[in-house]
Amino acid sequence: xxxxxxxxxxxEHFLPPSASSMGIRLPDPxxxxxxxxxxxxxxAMEQAAREFLAAKxxxxxPGPLVLWAxxxxxxxxxxxxxxLYETIKECVDPKLQQAxxxxxxxxxxKYPKINPEIEINPNHPNLxxxxxxxxxxxxxxxxxxxxxxxxxxxxGGTSCYTVAMCAQAGHEDAMLSFRDATAEKxxxxxxxxxxxxGTVPPPE
Amino acid sequence: MATQASFIGQKNKKDQVYTDPWxxxxxxxxxxxxxxxSEVIKEAVRRASCxxxxxxxxxxxxxxxxxxxxxxxxxxxxxxxxxxxEFAVMSQCAGxxxxxxxxxTTTAGPGTMRAMENFPMWAGARLPIQMIVTxxxxxxxxxxxxxxxxxAYLMNTGMLVWHAETAQDxxxxxxxxxxxxxxxxxxxxxxxxxxxFFVTHTKDMVDLTPTEMCLPPYxxxxxxxxxxxxxxPPVRMMRDPFVMKSNYISYxxxxxxxxxxxxAVERSRKHTIRWMNGLIETENTDADVIVVxxxxxxxxxxxxxxxxxxxxxxxxxxxxxxxRPWPGEEIREATKNAKHIIIPEFNVTGWMAREVSxxxxxxxxxxxxxxxxxxxxxxxxxxxxxxxxxxxxxxPAMAGRG
Numbered sequence: 001x002x003x004x005x006x007x008x009x010x011x012e013h014f015l016p017p018s019a020s021s022m023g024i025r026l027p028d029p030x031x032x033x034x035x036x037x038x039x040x041x042x043x044a045m046e047q048a049a050r051e052f053l054a055a056k057x058x059x060x061x062p063g064p065l066v067l068w069a070x071x072x073x074x075x076x077x078x079x080x081x082x083x084l085y086e087t088i089k090e091c092v093d094p095k096l097q098q099a100x101x102x103x104x105x106x107x108x109x110k111y112p113k114i115n116p117e118i119e120i121n122p123n124h125p126n127l128x129x130x131x132x133x134x135x136x137x138x139x140x141x142x143x144x145x146x147x148x149x150x151x152x153x154x155x156g157g158t159s160c161y162t163v164a165m166c167a168q169a170g171h172e173d174a175m176l177s178f179r180d181a182t183a184e185k186x187x188x189x190x191x192x193x194x195x196x197x198g199t200v201p202p203p204e
Numbered sequence: 205m206a207t208q209a210s211f212i213g214q215k216n217k218k219d220q221v222y223t224d225p226w227x228x229x230x231x232x233x234x235x236x237x238x239x240x241x242s243e244v245i246k247e248a249v250r251r252a253s254c255x256x257x258x259x260x261x262x263x264x265x266x267x268x269x270x271x272x273x274x275x276x277x278x279x280x281x282x283x284x285x286x287x288x289x290e291f292a293v294m295s296q297c298a299g300x301x302x303x304x305x306x307x308x309t310t311t312a313g314p315g316t317m318r319a320m321e322n323f324p325m326w327a328g329a330r331l332p333i334q335m336i337v338t339x340x341x342x343x344x345x346x347x348x349x350x351x352x353x354x355x356a357y358l359m360n361t362g363m364l365v366w367h368a369e370t371a372q373d374x375x376x377x378x379x380x381x382x383x384x385x386x387x388x389x390x391x392x393x394x395x396x397x398x399x400x401f402f403v404t405h406t407k408d409m410v411d412l413t414p415t416e417m418c419l420p421p422y423x424x425x426x427x428x429x430x431x432x433x434x435x436x437p438p439v440r441m442m443r444d445p446f447v448m449k450s451n452y453i454s455y456x457x458x459x460x461x462x463x464x465x466x467x468a469v470e471r472s473r474k475h476t477i478r479w480m481n482g483l484i485e486t487e488n489t490d491a492d493v494i495v496v497x498x499x500x501x502x503x504x505x506x507x508x509x510x511x512x513x514x515x516x517x518x519x520x521x522x523x524x525x526x527x528r529p530w531p532g533e534e535i536r537e538a539t540k541n542a543k544h545i546i547i548p549e550f551n552v553t554g555w556m557a558r559e560v561s562x563x564x565x566x567x568x569x570x571x572x573x574x575x576x577x578x579x580x581x582x583x584x585x586x587x588x589x590x591x592x593x594x595x596x597x598x599x600p601a602m603a604g605r606g
Contacts, residue, residue, distance in 0.1 A: 015459050020467035025474060026389055064430070107430075109457070123457040144388055144428035145330055148464045153456060168426060169389035172467070 007036045007175050009159045016156040018148070019172035026170045032178045033170065041178065041185075048138070048163045048176055049192035052088050052099075053200035055136035055161070059100040060085045061120050065167065066141030067103055073183070074141075080186035081140055087190040091197040102128060104139075107146050122146040126157045135203075138163040139174070140181065148173050165189070208420040216253065218279050220418040225383050228419070229376065229479075234411035241404040244371045245310070245336060246271035248378035251418045255282040255305035258293045263348040264400035265310040265338040272308070281308075290315035294322035294335075301331035304424030304431045306382065309333065312400055313340035316354045320361075326393040327362030327465050330429050332385040332422075333393040334378065335363075338400040339499075339550075341578055349579020350399045352499060355527065356555040362465040364394040364472055365528040367498040371408040373525075374398055380479040382419060388426045390472040392465070399500040399550055428468075473529045483531035484522050486538045491520035493591055494542040496535065496560055498524040500582075501548045507584035512591060519546075519591060524556070532563040544594050545570045548587050552577040 003023030010016065024036040032044030039047075052058040062081050069075040082101075089099040102120050109123045116131035122142070128134070137160055139147050144166065151162050151173035163178075164171040165186060170179035178185060211222040223232070228251075239247065245268040249257070257276065259269035276284035282305070287293035290311055301307045311319060316337055326333055341347030342354050358365050364385055368374045377396055385394045398404065424431050476483060487509075488494075495505040502523045509519045522538045524531060539545050539560075547557040547570060557572030564570070574590045576582045589599045 015456065015463075018463040018467035018470075020470040021463065026471065109454075124453045126453075143430055145391075145464060146429070148428075148467065149457065149460045152460050152463065156456070156460075168428070169387070169471075 003036075005036065007155070007172065009161050009175060010155045011157050011159060012155050014156070016152060018152060024172040026172055027177070027179055029180055032176065033172070034176050036172060044176055044178060045189055045192045046196070048189060049196050050200050051136045051161050051163065051176070052138075052193055053091060053196055054203060055097065056203045057098050057100060057132055057134045057136070058088050058092065059102055059132070059134045059137040060088070061102055061104050061137055061139050061142070063104040063139065063142030063147070064106060065143065067105060076183040077141065077181070077186060080183040080190070084186055084190040084193070087193050091193050093202045096202045100132060100134065102132070104142055104146075104150075107143070120150070122150040125150040125154050129154055129158045129160050134160055136161040136163070138165055139171075140165040140186065141167070144168055144171070147171055208423045211420045216418060220251070220416055222253070222420045223417040225379070225419055228413050228417045229379060232413050232417055234413060236409050237412050238407055239371065239410050240267075240407050241371045241374055241398065242267040242271060244375045244410050245378065246275060247412055248375045249308055250275055250280050250415065251413060252308065252379055252382060253306060253419045253421045254308045255422070256297075256300040257281050257284045257308045258287050258296045258300070259284065259310065260287045260290050260293045260315065262290065262312050262315040264340060264404050265312040265315075265336060268336065268338070268404065269310050272310075290319040291322065294319040294326070297333050297335075298322060298326055298329065298331055301326070301333050302329065302431070304422070304427075306386075306422035307331075307333045308336075310336040310338065312338045313342045313348070313351075313354060317342050317357065320357060323358065323361035323363055323393065323395070328461065330391045330427065330465075330468070331393055332382070332391050334381050334385065335393065335395050336378070337395050337397040338404045339397055340400040347578050350401050350500070351551055351577050351579065352397070352399060352549065353551040353553065353555075353577070355397055356551070356553060358395045358397070359527055359555070361395075362392065362462075362469065363528065364390075364392050364469065364526070366394065366396050366526050367524065368396065368398040368403065369499055369502045369523060371403060371410045374403060375410050375412065377480070379413075379419060382422070384472055384475045384479055386422055386426070387472070387475050388428055390468050390475060391428050392468050392472065397499070402500040469529050476526055476529065480525055482534065483526045483529065484524055484534045484538065486520070486522050488518060488520035489522070489538045490541060491518045492543045493517070493546060493595070494520040494522060494539050494544070495546045495548065495587070496522040496524060496539065496556070497548055498527065498556060499550065501550055504582045504584050505548060505587055508587035508591070511584055511588045517591070517595070517597075527559070530559060530563070535560060536564050539564055539569075542569060544591075546587070546591055546594070547572055548574050548582060548590070550576055550582065
């Protein structure tokens with residue numbers, strides 16, 4: 001299916017369509033996508049790093065698959081995620097930018113509301129985005145279904161740039177998505193952030 | 205935790221070797237065998253590494269369900285039992301799939317309808333259960349005979365819906381079905397339909413993969429939702445449904461959830477095309493007249509096309525293999541030059557004609573029919589006569605047949 005649809009920062013619509021229904025297809029192994037267009041993984045690494053470095057509040061959202069050491073790979077990925085966050089924090093201007101690490105510990109709908117200071121929830125992720133004025137974020141270790149719910153709601157109601165570091169097939173509802181995530185791949189993204197430090201204009 | 209790849213080459217308790225599915229389906233030597241459709245279901249399930257089957261008797265799937273019981277007795281299925289009703293069966297299938305099992309079941313006609321509430325639940329919960337639907341009449345007065353009306357209801361559940369023409373389709377698609385529906389970006393239930401009796405109770409030559417090869421087991425850790433956990437959606441959704449809350453974000457979440465199910469149906473295209481060599485098959489699409497059909501209507505159309513060819517009338521064919529995902533773009537392309545599009549169906553409402561009409565430009569070209577239902581056969585002469593009438597050719601009276 002050919003499409004002119006692009007997965008862009010919102011707010012897009014009262015109820016935005018799923019990118020898949022608009023003809024956006026997921027990348028094959030070794031590929032990634034930016035705004036729905038298939039690109040090489042390295043191109044996506046560079047773009048994601050630039051988005052983090054240009055954001056006022058670049059944020060990493062780790063989900064249950066990396067928050068709990070349920071196997072050796074998860075523990076390694078968790079360290080890599082922490083390293084990425086520390087790298088972003090080191091590489092941005094502390095006077096203008098604030099890197100954040102906010103977990104998505106579980107998927108329970110919480111009432112009357114979540115505490116957006118300390119967590120994000122897939123059923124109302126916009127609350128955390130709005131409250132913390134997050135303008136670029138990355139999902140990692142979130143189960144795919146829940147990640148897609150969040151990514152679409154965020155695209156619908158906020159202007160946040162979304163990145164997905166997915167361990168499976170990737171996410172069309174993110175503006176930029178990797179697939180087959182490993183600790184090594186997360187480490188490479190941190191390397192790109194370090195490499196581009198000082199080359200990206202800070203936010204106004 | 206072991207991934208599927210790590211099982212390849214190992215043996216199960218029946219000494220079958222877990223085999224790379226692509227090699228098993230496309231490279232392994234096949235043995236021609238003369239089987240009924242029901243027996244073919246059994247042979248496919250023998251090689252599918254199923255953890256669980258739940259059965260309930262309803263014609264015409266009862267034989268397949270009973271044969272799968274034999275498989276359990278032989279040790280090829282992890283667990284097998286009979287539910288209290290079709291509704292119970294489908295609920296029990298959900299329980300097993302929530303727990304991370306590869307699940308198989310069969311149903312038909314009124315059984316499908318009785319269990320219907322479960323199917324959108326399966327899809328919403330992203331449970332990759334495979335259900336064989338051996339279609340039969342669903343309305344009163346009672347009919348156990350072939351009729352595909354129930355497919356119309358299944359098409360809006362969020363399940364993948366495939367429609368097999370032959371026993372060979374059935375055999376291959378049962379095994380391929382697990383490969384597609386268990387992909388993490390898909391992870392949806394599959395309703396694999398056929399026309400009851402025509403496929404289930406007739407014998408046909410079917411090329412089987414080796415008995416000593418089987419699919420690698422299901423890996424629930426690739427699921428897009430967590431395995432069963434009473435604190436996590438989707439289970440918690442049922443205990444404390446956030447959709448019951450009256451606020452914007454509750455509605456928006458539910459809407460987004462529904463969209464995600466249908467997004468997963470869309471994602472299945474890529475995998476289905478790879479495994480099944482496309483969502484449709486075509487012949488002679490340069491003809492002025494093209495028949496679009498699925499299931500047994502395809503076989504009857506092939507015969508009709510041969511009859512017409514003998515009379516010098518060239519007719520093309522589009523065999524629709526998957527109804528969900530719907531091959532709209534493929535059908536548009538295949539019928540772009542057709543002046544007349546004929547859609548024969550084994551049901552009274554003509555759901556296939558409606559789907560095609562909603563898909564193509566200039567849909568006045570669509571001719572919905574011929575239709576038969578309630579167990580009637582569809583002789584090829586009826587399809588040929590419909591086409592000839594449309595072309596202004598002389599047609600002998602068919603009403604006296606039978």
